[in-house]
Amino acid sequence: xxxxxxxxxxxxxxxxxxxxxxxxxxxxxxxxxxxxxxxxxxxxxxxxxxxxxxxxxxxxxxxxxxxxxxxxxxxxxxxxxxxxxxxxxxxxxxxxxxxxxxxxxxxxxxxxxxxxxxxxxxxxxxxxxxxxxxxxxxxxxxxxxxxxxxxxxxxxxxxxxxxxxxxxxxxxxxxxxxxxxxxxxxxxxxxxxxxxxxxxxxxxxxxxxxxxxxxxxxxxxxxxxxxxxxxxxxxxxxxxxxxxxxxxxxxxxxxxxxxxxxxxxxxxxxxxxxxxxxxxxxxxxxxxxxxxxxxxxxxxxxxxxxxxxxxxxxxxxxxxxxxxxxxxxxxxxxxxxxxx
Ligand code: DAH
Numbered sequence: 001x002x003x004x005x006x007x008x009x010x011x012x013x014x015x016x017x018x019x020x021x022x023x024x025x026x027x028x029x030x031x032x033x034x035x036x037x038x039x040x041x042x043x044x045x046x047x048x049x050x051x052x053x054x055x056x057x058x059x060x061x062x063x064x065x066x067x068x069x070x071x072x073x074x075x076x077x078x079x080x081x082x083x084x085x086x087x088x089x090x091x092x093x094x095x096x097x098x099x100x101x102x103x104x105x106x107x108x109x110x111x112x113x114x115x116x117x118x119x120x121x122x123x124x125x126x127x128x129x130x131x132x133x134x135x136x137x138x139x140x141x142x143x144x145x146x147x148x149x150x151x152x153x154x155x156x157x158x159x160x161x162x163x164x165x166x167x168x169x170x171x172x173x174x175x176x177x178x179x180x181x182x183x184x185x186x187x188x189x190x191x192x193x194x195x196x197x198x199x200x201x202x203x204x205x206x207x208x209x210x211x212x213x214x215x216x217x218x219x220x221x222x223x224x225x226x227x228x229x230x231x232x233x234x235x236x237x238x239x240x241x242x243x244x245x246x247x248x249x250x251x252x253x254x255x256x257x258x259x260x261x262x263x264x265x266x267x268x269x270x271x272x273x274x275x276x277x278x279x280x281x282x283x284x285x286x287x288x289x290x291x292x293x294x295x296x297x298x299x300x301x302x303x304x305x306x307x308x309x310x311x312x313x314x315x316x317x318x319x320x321x322x323x324x325x326x327x328x329x330x331x332x333x334x335x336x337x338x339x340x
Contacts, residue, residue, distance in 0.1 A: 001045070001046075001049065001057055002060065004042055005039075005057070005060055005061055005064055008039055008042065009067070011038075012028065012032045012038075012039075012068055012071075013071065016028060019075060019079070020079075021079065022079050022080065025072065025075060025076055025079060029072055033065065039061065042061065046058065106340070108337065108340075109317050109323075109329065109340040110210060110314065110317055112317075113317040113320060114193050114210065116237065117191070117193065117212050117233075117237070117316070118191065120232075120236045120237065121214065121233070124229065126189050126190055126191045126214065127189060127190050128190070128191055128193070129178050129190045129192045130192060130194060131168070131173055131178075131192060131194065133167060133168055133194065133195050133196075133197070134161060134165060134166075135165070135167070135168035135173050136164060136165060136166075136173075137163070137164045137165065137166055138164070139176050139177060140166050140168050140169060140170075140172075140173045141166075143173065143296055144172050144176065144252060145252040145253050145290050145292050145293055145296075146252045146253070150252065157198050157200060158198070159197050159199060159207075167197035168197065169196060169197065170211055171192050171194055171310060172213055172253060172308070174190075174192035174194075174215075175213060175215045175253075175289075176293070176296070178190050178192070178215065179215075179217070179297030179298070180297055183298035183299050184300075186217060186219060187216065187217060187218035188215055188216065188217040188306065189216050189218075190214070190215050191212055191214045191215075192213040192214075192215075193210065193211070193212040193313065194211065195208055196209060196210065196211050203325050203326060203327065204326055205326070206314070206326055206329075206330060209312060209313070209314050210312065210313035210314060211310055211311065211312055211313060212310070212311055213308070213309070213310050214229075214307075217304050217305070217306030218305070219303060219305065221305045221306050222305075223256075223288060223307070225307065226258075226288070226307035230244055230284070230309065231243075231244050237316065237320065238262060238265045238319070238320065239265060241263075243262070243263040244263070245260070245261045245262075245263075245280055246258040246259070246260055246261075247260075247261065251285060251287055252290070253287075253289070253293050253308070254288055254289060254308060255288060255290045255291075256288060257285070257286070257287035258285075258286050258287055259284075259286075260283055260284045260285070260309070261280035261283065262280070263279060263280060263281075264281050265281070265320075266322070281319060283311055283315065283316065283319070284309050284310060284311035284312075285310050285311075286308065286309035288306070289305070289306045314326050321340065
């Protein structure tokens with residue numbers, strides 16, 4: 001039995017030395033030390049031994065089991081190390097591979113149109129100004145000749161922050177703020193793009209939208225200057241062939257006032273569904289700055305004259321790109337946004 005045990009020890013040693021993988025190692029462990037393993041088998045036969053031999057053989061068997069257990073652990077560690085190394089080698093990183101590209105994105109159609117509007121007017125000498133979106137009633141209404149209880153306030157459904165503070169309903173209050181800063185000097189020549197707010201929400205109205213205000217004050221400015229300026233704008237924005245038409249209108253801060261139409265860019269003025277068969281599409285409001293507005297800003301209306309205009313950027317974008325639902329501009333659906 002002693003020889004049998006020694007033979008098992010030698011065999012197992014030899015096999016462990018030859019083991020090439022952790023899987024093989026597990027098989028060897030089961031074959032020798034497992035429940036039905038060789039060493040276990042021998043120990044089962046110990047019942048047949050004499051009383052003197054039993055403890056001697058038992059001790060030897062235990063020694064062999066411990067020794068083999070330790071050897072097994074050693075080999076296991078070595079193999080683990082080896083497998084890790086080869087894994088690392090396989091997974092080597094090729095630092096010369098090109099990196100993953102970050103998508104570049106581009107401007108929103110509203111920003112594109114706003115930029116274009118700024119470009120057109122900057123080239124004519126207008127300076128870009130800004131005003132606050134949370135505005136005093138004073139600038140949003142009073143200074144534009146719209147006193148409290150004036151029926152014109154009903155044209156604009158206003159978000160009130162408090163009695164004296166509103167979310168501006170148009171960019172026109174920037175006119176008064178800029179004139180306050182510059183008067184009594186001339187000229188004033190600005191455009192003021194930005195967000196405005198009204199309690200409206202449907203396919204052609206959003207509670208937040210964008211406008212661009214324009215204001216030119218100097219000496220000897222006439223209605224013809226207004227018309228020429230807006231015609232130039234319409235041509236640059238919608239194409240050289242565009243014409244404009246002015247219709248009498250009313251705004252409390254201009255006198256006279258005019259609504260400006262551009263000849264339809266879809267049918268070239270022939271009449272189609274988009275222009276309601278009229279051949280014309282309304283794009284903005286305008287007029288000669290009201291003497292009272294000039295006076296409140298510290299100008300002498302006998303000397304200073306000027307014109308103003310205001311347009312919705314969403315509307316211009318929809319006409320320029322043929323967009324039929326304003327909500328598309330705010331939903332940020334990439335399938336839509338990517339088209340510009
Ligand atoms: N503020 C007007 C609106 O929101 C638009 C407007 C009309 C602005 C005439 C002007 C103007 O500067 O002269 O409906």
